[in-house]
Amino acid sequence: MSKAPQNQGNRDQDLQMLQSILAELVKPFVGREEEAKVILLALLTKEHAVLIGEPGTAKSALIRRVAQLLNMKVFIYLLTRYTEPAELFGPLDINALKEGKYVRITANKLPEAEIVFLDEIFKANSAILNTLLTIMNERVFHDGYTEIKVALWSLFGASNEVPQEPELEALYDRFLLRHYVKPVPEDMWRDLLKKAWEIERNGYPKPEVTVDKSFLHKMQNLLFQVDLSSIEPKLLKIFSVLESKNIHLTDRRKGKTLKVIAAHALANGRLRASEEDLLVLKYIAPHDIDDFEKVNIILAEELKTPYKFLRELEEIQMNIRDVASYVESFPSVSSRFVEYRMLELYRDLESTRDRVLAMMRETDNEAVHKKAMEVIEQINSVMEKIRKKVEGT
Ligand SMILES: Nc1ncnc2c1ncn2[C@@H]1O[C@H](COP(=O)(O)OP(=O)(O)OP(=O)(O)O)[C@@H](O)[C@H]1O
Ligand SMILES: [Mg+2]
Numbered sequence: 001m002s003k004a005p006q007n008q009g010n011r012d013q014d015l016q017m018l019q020s021i022l023a024e025l026v027k028p029f030v031g032r033e034e035e036a037k038v039i040l041l042a043l044l045t046k047e048h049a050v051l052i053g054e055p056g057t058a059k060s061a062l063i064r065r066v067a068q069l070l071n072m073k074v075f076i077y078l079l080t081r082y083t084e085p086a087e088l089f090g091p092l093d094i095n096a097l098k099e100g101k102y103v104r105i106t107a108n109k110l111p112e113a114e115i116v117f118l119d120e121i122f123k124a125n126s127a128i129l130n131t132l133l134t135i136m137n138e139r140v141f142h143d144g145y146t147e148i149k150v151a152l153w154s155l156f157g158a159s160n161e162v163p164q165e166p167e168l169e170a171l172y173d174r175f176l177l178r179h180y181v182k183p184v185p186e187d188m189w190r191d192l193l194k195k196a197w198e199i200e201r202n203g204y205p206k207p208e209v210t211v212d213k214s215f216l217h218k219m220q221n222l223l224f225q226v227d228l229s230s231i232e233p234k235l236l237k238i239f240s241v242l243e244s245k246n247i248h249l250t251d252r253r254k255g256k257t258l259k260v261i262a263a264h265a266l267a268n269g270r271l272r273a274s275e276e277d278l279l280v281l282k283y284i285a286p287h288d289i290d291d292f293e294k295v296n297i298i299l300a301e302e303l304k305t306p307y308k309f310l311r312e313l314e315e316i317q318m319n320i321r322d323v324a325s326y327v328e329s330f331p332s333v334s335s336r337f338v339e340y341r342m343l344e345l346y347r348d349l350e351s352t353r354d355r356v357l358a359m360m361r362e363t364d365n366e367a368v369h370k371k372a373m374e375v376i377e378q379i380n381s382v383m384e385k386i387r388k389k390v391e392g393t
Contacts, residue, residue: 011222014215014218014219014222015266015269016269017209017211017215018040018044018219018266018267018269019269020208020209021040021069021209021211022036022037022040022267024069024207024208024209025039025040025062025065025066025069027205028061028065028195028198028199028204028205029058029061029062029065029195030184030188030191030192030194030195031184031185031188031191031192032058032062034179035051035058035059035062035179035181036062037267038051038177038179038283039062039063039066039156040263040267041177041260041263041264041267041280041283042154042156042176042177043066043070043153043154043211043216044216044219044220044223044263044266044267045176045220045223045256045259045260045263046153046154046216046220047154047176047177047256047259047260048136048154048155048156048157048174048175048176048177049154049156049157049175049176049177049178049179049283050121050156050157050158050159050172050175050177050178050179051063051156051157051158051159051179051181052158052159052160052161052162052178052179052180052181052289053160053180053181053182053183054160054181054183055160056183057181057182057183058181059158059181060117060119060158061199061204063117063119063156063158064076064117064204065204066115066156067115067117068204068207069207069209069210069211070114070115070210070211070212071210071211071212071213072114072115072153072211072212072213073112073113073114073115073151074113074114074115074116074117075108075109075110075112075113075115075116075117076116076117076119077110077117077118077119078118078119078120079118079119079120079121079123079124079128080120080123081123081125082125083123083124083125083128084127085127085128085131086104088109088110088128088131088132089104089106089109089110089111089128089131089141089143090104090105090106090107090109090111091104091105092104092105093105102143102145102146103146104143104146106141106148110135111135111141111148111150112150112151113151113152114151114152114153114213115153115154115155115156116152116154116155116156117155117156117157117158118155118156118157118158119157119158120158120159120160121157121158121159121171122157122159122161122163122168122171122172124168124171126167129167129168129171131143132171133170133171133174135150135152135155136152136155136171136174137174139151139152153213153216157175161289162287162288162289172287173250173252173253176252176253176256176260176284177260177283177284178283178284178286179283180286180289180292185318186321187321219266222266222271223259223262223263223266224262225271226261226262226265226266226270226271226272226273227271227272227273228258228261228262228273230272230273230274231261231273231274231275231277231278234275234278234302235257235258235261235278237302238278238281238298238299238302239254241298241302242281242285242295242298245294245298247285247286247287247291247294247295247298248287249284249285253284253285256284257280257281257284260280260283260284261273261277261278261280262277263280264277264279264280265277275303276303276306276307276365278299278302278303279299279303279307281295281299282295282296282299296311306363306365306367306368309359309362309363309365309368309372310367310368310371312359313356313359313368313371313372313375314371316352316355316356316375317374317375317378319352320349320352320375320378320379320382321378323345323348323349323382324378324381324382324385326345327342327345327382327385327386327389328385330342330389332389332392339390342386342389342390343390345386346383346386346387349379349382349383349386350383352379353376353379353380356372356375356376356379357372357376359372360372
């Protein structure tokens with residue numbers, strides 16, 4: 001057997017592994033697929049990611065889940081304004097100090113960790129901020145006296161809000177990936193109860209796959225083999241559009257974007273980037289809370305398909321939910337007027353369904369097809385409800 005097919009086989013297996021990692025990450029949760037993707041992108045690019053969102057949206061739980069999956073040295077800490085440097089970086093060695101040497105005992109502390117999770121990251125006070133900045137950017141622990149190279153792979157942060165203080169700007173910029181976590185929508189509440197109950201009762205399921213550093217290294221090498229030639233003009237154009245709409249990416253962020261695009265292609269099993277990979281700008285471009293939605297809209301306009309379709313389908317889905325509860329709010333079809341409204345809604349639903357079918361014809365994208373099928377099912381069930389109501393009169 002020649003060497004090439006075997007490599008190909010290994011490669012397919014590795015790419016498949018990325019899917020398994022995603023599946024393991026989201027397993028205990030409902031509606032956290034996108035968050036898992038952001039975490040995977042951070043791991044593949046050796047970058048840092050922060051999850052921002054209201055309390056109780058499983059931000060901490062998700063990052064702890066990653067820690068469970070990774071066969072790497074992990075350091076997890078909840079920051080408060082009063083956190084002392086020693087808590088993160090290790091206490092000073094008293095014996096060394098007696099000899100006039102300034103040494104920290106870093107065993108089991110942040111400087112020795114490969115994966116770091118700092119909860120409430122923007123509570124970092126100035127005493128730890130500067131040390132953190134060099135650790136994140138240069139991977140060097142600089143303590144005034146000593147300089148140690150650290151093994152940090154990715155640092156994950158969680159916070160309820162975007163930092164407002166200018167002194168936190170440099171820290172915020174070091175999170176190449178930023179994601180705004182929203183509470184799960186109403187149609188997932190039933191599932192949420194089930195999953196949360198499961199977690200309360202049995203804790204988190206033991207991961208069926210684990211990832212070690214050598215796998216991440218291998219993926220990093222593969223990442224640089226991704227063919228990015230076709231997306232560059234479009235990327236440059238989107239940078240200008242964002243800038244013109246007052247969404248400014250620092251040069252650091254612009255420079256690192258290609259890496260994330262390549263990682264997104266890998267996560268989708270491809271060694272060639274395509275326009276849909278530019279979606280990752282969604283996690284790189286936003287700065288303020290409002291930007292998350294603004295960037296979404298800009299990308300939807302700039303990236304024809306399939307992203308635009310996915311957004312449209314999501315909007316349709318929300319409308320269908322409204323229509324469904326509107327229909328349910330009528331106990332019976334008691335008047336001509338109600339009957340007329342129902343028939344009107346029925347016809348609207350029919351044309352919406354046609355629109356969804358048209359989208360399916362326009363693209364082969366798997367995600368669009370999956371979502372479209374889901375939406376059609378929802379439309380059909382509301383149409384069925386209307387039929388029953390009208391026939392019941
Ligand atoms: N989408 C979800 N799926 C399943 N369980 C969830 C989900 N969202 C929240 N939970 C449950 O709620 C718990 C609280 O989540 P967690 O503490 O991670 O929230 P958080 O976003 O870190 O909140 P905070 O900002 O207050 O720290 C989780 O451990 C989990 O049991
Ligand atoms: Mg938390």
